[in-house]
Amino acid sequence: MERRTLLAAAAATPLLAAALPARAHHNEGMAQAPSFYRFKVGSYVVTTVFDGFTPRQNPARSGLIVNQPPEVVEQAMRDALLPLERMDNPFTVTFVDTGRELIAFDTGTGAGQLSPTSGLLGHNLEEAGIDPAKVSKVVISHFHGDHITGLSTRENVPVFANAEVLVPAAEWAFWTDETNSGRVPEFQRGTFANVKRRFAPYQARVRQFAWDSEVAPGVRAVAAAGHTPGHTVFQVASANDQLFIMGDTASRPELFLRNPGWFSMFDLDGPMASETRRRLFGRIAAERARLTAYHFPFPANGYVATWGEGFRFVPADWSSVV
Ligand SMILES: [Zn+2]
Ligand SMILES: [Zn+2]
Secondary structure, three states, X not given: OOHHHHHHHXXXXXXXXXXXXXXXXXXXXXXXXXXXXXXXXXXXXXXXXXXXXXXXXXXXXXXXXXXXXXXXXXXXXXHOOXXXXXXXXXEEEEEEEOOOOEEEEOOOOOOOXXXXXXXXXXXXXXXXXXXXXXXXXXXXXXXXXXXXXXXXXXXXXXXXXXXXXXXXXXXXXXXXXXXXXXXXXXXXXXXHHHHHHHHHHHHHHEXXXXXXXEEEOOXXXXXXXXXXXXXXXXXXXXXXXXXXXXXXXXXOHHHHOOOOOOXXXXXXXXXXXXXXXXXXXXHHHHHOOEEEOOOOOOOOOEEEEEEOOEEEEEEOXXXXXX
């Protein structure tokens, strides 16, 4: 090696050393492309934004489906070509720009708050060119932690600094009354404290809405109770087009859309959740309407068709970007 090359190498070393921890921190080698998907509903621009996922080990044997034996769940997973040993629960937040308002539907899991593989919303919003400070309304489907924790940071500072927060009245009534804690399974009891904490920084800006009312022009709240007492679906209509934002009416489609009669451990009222699932997906299939759902695989966008005793998910054509 020539002396000049040696000197150059020595000079470069500190830079390289400084760069390495940053690379490791951002995990560049394993990063995905920005995860957002944009399309139009009439004149409204809709963007679904990925917030990451939480893995669940051995879902069929972990009590996820409470009214089926593990063998039946495993067969459904094999039929859907899903691995049996792990199933990811993905999170997708929907943003609707009506031209006058920018509305967020749920909030994600919060950066570094629920699991190491989730909380990507802030990063992906930046890539999508959406500024959380410009969100005028945050509309909440229900109060489970994966839907409201992203309202605020770990230090409980509001993420949507200028937004009004709209909540289903029935959901608010249930989770703000701790005498209801005996009516939920033990693993969901932390929801009462999380509700108190996440809405506190928005106090004066929280507004309750009733089912069948409009939460914004062209956005109607549709009753979808069962998963939780106030669980709500949103119907977005513009021109002759419409989109249903399904929240947790069904989580993974391979299980709960195919088998609407299955109860998830997260459904507070299994029979009611199941009845709601059949009714709403039946309506959407009949109307051939577009939908997005919080736990469908990203970009969580498409249609449903009736299929045997249940439904199948038909992903939207990717060419339908604006
Ligand atoms: Zn939920
Ligand atoms: Zn959820």
